[in-house]
Amino acid sequence: MANVVIIGSGGAGLTAAIAARRAGADVMVISKTAVAVASCTAYSAGLFSLACGGVSPRDQYEKLLKTGYRLNDRALLETLTEESCAALEEIASLGVTLEFQKGRASARATAKNELMGGSGLVEQLVRIAKECGVKFIEWSVAREIFTCGGRARGVSVTNWRGRRSLALPADAVVLATGGAGRIYSHTDNPERMTGDGYALALAAGLKLRDMEFVQFYPVGWAQENFPMWMADTTLGDFIRVTDAEGGEFLPDAYREWGVKDGKECNYFARDKLSLLLARKDREGGVFAHIEETPAALWDDPGFLYALTLPREFFMGRKEPLRIAPLEHYFCGGVEIGTSGETGVEGLYACGEVTGGIDGANRMGGNALAHIVTFGLRAGRAAAKHPHEMPKEFPAREAGELLSADGRPVAEIRRELQRKAWQSIGPIRRADEISDFLLHIESIKKEKIKAATPQEYLLAMEMPGLTASAEAVAKAALARKESVGAHYIL
Secondary structure, X not given: OOXXXXXXXXXXXXXXXXXXXXXXXXXXXXXXXOOOOOOHHHHOOOEEEOOOOOOOXXXXXXXXXXXXXXXXXXXXHHHHHHHHHHHHHHHHHOOOXXXXXXXXXXXXXXXXXXXXXXXXXXXXXXXXXXXXXXXXXXXEEEEEEEEEOOEEEEEEEEEOOOOXXXXXXXXXXXXXXXXXXXXXXXXXXXXXOOOHHHHHHHHXXXXXXXXXXXXXXXXXXXXXXXXXXXXXXXXHHHOOXXXXXXXXXXXXXXXXXXXXXXXXXXXXXXXXHXXXXXXXXXXXXXXXXXXXXXXHHHXXXXXXXXHOOOHXXXXXXXXXXXXEEEEEEEOOXXXXXXOOEOOOEXXXXXXXXXXXXXXXXXXXXXXXXXXXXXXXXXXXXXXXXXXXXXXXXXXXOOOOOEEEXXXXXXXXHXXXXXXXXXXXXXXXXXXXXXXXXXHHXXXXXXXXXXXXXXHHHHXXXXXXXXXXXXXXXXXXXXXXXXXXXXXXX
């Protein structure tokens, strides 16, 4: 029986774990927190975009190709559009509650609220994984992928609560760590999305692709003392949105882009809207006129959904509220084949940590479709590796990152995030990116101080943050033309 170690317990990792276990493998999943709770899947709306309900694979393929500015990996895109419906039907048959519509599916029926519709999805995947015998190591960070003879042979893991390290032998390893939204000061990603997988992949000798294409969700609450959270792109369909000079600009922009409203914009023009709002934010700000809301609108479910936050945040407001883009999703990542295979034998990847599927921009709902499709494929492929006698590898020591006279890790992290937003955020300038790369080099040489378990976790996340930020910056400098989610001056 193959021994498969999966790094990451979000939707991609859980799907891969279930597939590998059902194919006969002995499966261990490594999670930085309690299983799945810190994943982007749990934070998602729980919506899938796919070829079903009268939408053909060819139609879906062309839509995704157009949205990705035709920079998508064609083989991956064909696999996704041809197999996504069957993949969702497979997990539905295992006990995941899904509702299928024309070109869409939803996991919201079991969610605690529809703003985080993916929460029910991951809860059900966790249950299914445990029922079929998948094992979990929680509160632990993968520090290194062991390779020997050109193939993956295990993973070094550290429990950040107890500072205990161990080496896990494996016949195959699956990277399912998600993206790196937390390199930015402005993001709707959970705290643990720190690019660990990108750092692990690079250290194992893998290539990353399309890292310049970071998708920024157009509408986020930027009001002081507000939670850093998105508003729906339909917000401007209900209330006035103006720039610093008081001008309404969304209707003209929608007409120019060929979309009729905020809902269509969310699917087909996120990159354009993000750039527009980022520009206007730099010019003085963008404002949602919540103070003008008619009383009847507070009973409209669509409007309440567009707000995303409880109405208590908004009732009685006498002034407009500031909005601005937030980092949302990494379109780039590890180069993979159609079964999630990478350039290292026995090392697979699936989910947001991979690149190529979305090209220069992601269509809304596509992320959940491809984590399931490629999670299943990667898990099954990983399970096929023959079980061999485990080799002994040394686990990385727990205290190697720390120094008593170092700078507090939280301070270093905040500084990196602030500079990343300015230099490799929605609007990029070559000179600022070059300065940022110099800053990253200085961070790599710094001594880190961490006293508490939580600070120790932050210290172990720094290699992922620096590697991810550097990869985005270098890719952004290399691509001279603006396209999709990459805009450079």
